Amino acid sequence: MEHISVLLDEAIEMLDIRKDGVYVDCTLGRGGHSSEILKRIPEGHLYAFDLDQSAIDESRKRLEEIGENFTLIHAPFEEFNARLDELQVGQVDGILMDLGVSSPQFDDPERGFSYRYDARLDMRMDQNQPLDAYTIVNTYPKEELLRVLREYGEEPNAGRIVAGILKAREQKPVETTFELVDVIKESLPAAILRKKGHPAKQTFQALRMEVNKELPQLASTLEQGLDRLKPGGRMAVITFHSLEDRIVKQAFAARALPKKVNRRMPIAGNEALHYKLVNKKPITASQAELDANSRAHSAKLRGVERTDEKEEKK
Numbered sequence: 637m638e639h640i641s642v643l644l645d646e647a648i649e650m651l652d653i654r655k656d657g658v659y660v661d662c663t664l665g666r667g668g669h670s671s672e673i674l675k676r677i678p679e680g681h682l683y684a685f686d687l688d689q690s691a692i693d694e695s696r697k698r699l700e701e702i703g704e705n706f707t708l709i710h711a712p713f714e715e716f717n718a719r720l721d722e723l724q725v726g727q728v729d730g731i732l733m734d735l736g737v738s739s740p741q742f743d744d745p746e747r748g749f750s751y752r753y754d755a756r757l758d759m760r761m762d763q764n765q766p767l768d769a770y771t772i773v774n775t776y777p778k779e780e781l782l783r784v785l786r787e788y789g790e791e792p793n794a795g796r797i798v799a800g801i802l803k804a805r806e807q808k809p810v811e812t813t814f815e816l817v818d819v820i821k822e823s824l825p826a827a828i829l830r831k832k833g834h835p836a837k838q839t840f841q842a843l844r845m846e847v848n849k850e851l852p853q854l855a856s857t858l859e860q861g862l863d864r865l866k867p868g869g870r871m872a873v874i875t876f877h878s879l880e881d882r883i884v885k886q887a888f889a890a891r892a893l894p895k896k897v898n899r900r901m902p903i904a905g906n907e908a909l910h911y912k913l914v915n916k917k918p919i920t921a922s923q924a925e926l927d928a929n930s931r932a933h934s935a936k937l938r939g940v941e942r943t944d945e946k947e948e949k950k
């Protein structure tokens with residue numbers, strides 16, 4: 637399945653691309669956003685991360701048709717500073733993050749991301765890492781499973797579902813996506829099963845986020861990226877659910893909003909006013925995009941700009 641890039645025009649516009657600029661795409665995927673960046677930087681350079689080898693291989697071909705001025709980095713974006721230092725990259729003009737799973741990952745029946753296909757419980761974006769969903773479901777103690785389902789799935793029935801998993805795994809390991817769906821369905825009363833939406837949706841989301849350490853990686857990479865922007869440089873981030881969006885909103889606010897407006901949010905020392913929000917409210921998909929791509933429904937784009945010295949002293 638093809639990946640249809642979400643908020644493509646809006647994200648590219650937000651980056652306000654300079655033709656000789658240095659840009660980093662933290663989430664290469666199938667190269668939709670990276671291609672548009674590369675087309676606009678004939679004199680610049682693009683660095684793009686993905687921890688999925690197939691994303692790197694597929695996108696390389698697509699990008700080579702546009703130019704040679706790019707470097708693909710097969711690593712988690714959490715290694716942002718380490719990898720860019722290794723490549724002797726200094727400050728950058730723009731950074732993009734388009735979070736989550738790509739359609740080719742989600743719709744590959746063998747990767748175990750979806751409750752719609754029967755597969756081994758896997759859910760790893762990086763197929764070389766040891767931790768997978770099978771390990772979490774079958775070895776995490778009760779309290780840890782509860783934390784994952786409550787924190788990352790915001791699953792109101794976490795207690796029932798975890799009790800069901802613990803009971804099932806006393807008999808035998810829960811091996812596949814369909815086995816887990818059955819355990820979840822058996823754990824919930826009929827009234828809850830009749831409600832709208834798939835009963836396994838939040839559990840699957842939570843497991844995916846735990847397997848791939850999505851939120852801790854996001855928080856750390858935002859800080860690294862914000863520090864590495866040149867004055868005038870911009871960071872644009874597309875999120876797909878409220879937990880991610882909250883982390884982005886708070887990280888940007890901590891740098892861009894004055895302390896008194898921002899009392900309850902963490903303050904990044906005296907750097908608070910070296911940045912400004914590109915838009916006060918997040919940008920969401922147009923009706924035309926929503927009609928064409930169901931993935932766009934929950935998408936939110938936020939941007940921040942590092943302001944230069946002159947502007948700051950005004």
Ligand SMILES: C[S@@+](CC[C@H](N)C(=O)[O-])C[C@H]1O[C@@H](n2cnc3c(N)ncnc32)[C@H](O)[C@@H]1O
Nearest residue numbers: 641663665666667668669686687712713734738
């Ligand atoms: C939504 S897709 C990006 C799609 C891309 N913008 C496009 O238009 O084709 C997200 C991609 O980010 C990658 N990814 C997710 N978390 C990552 C991380 N922590 N480090 C590196 N890549 C990551 C996934 O493997 C996936 O390929």
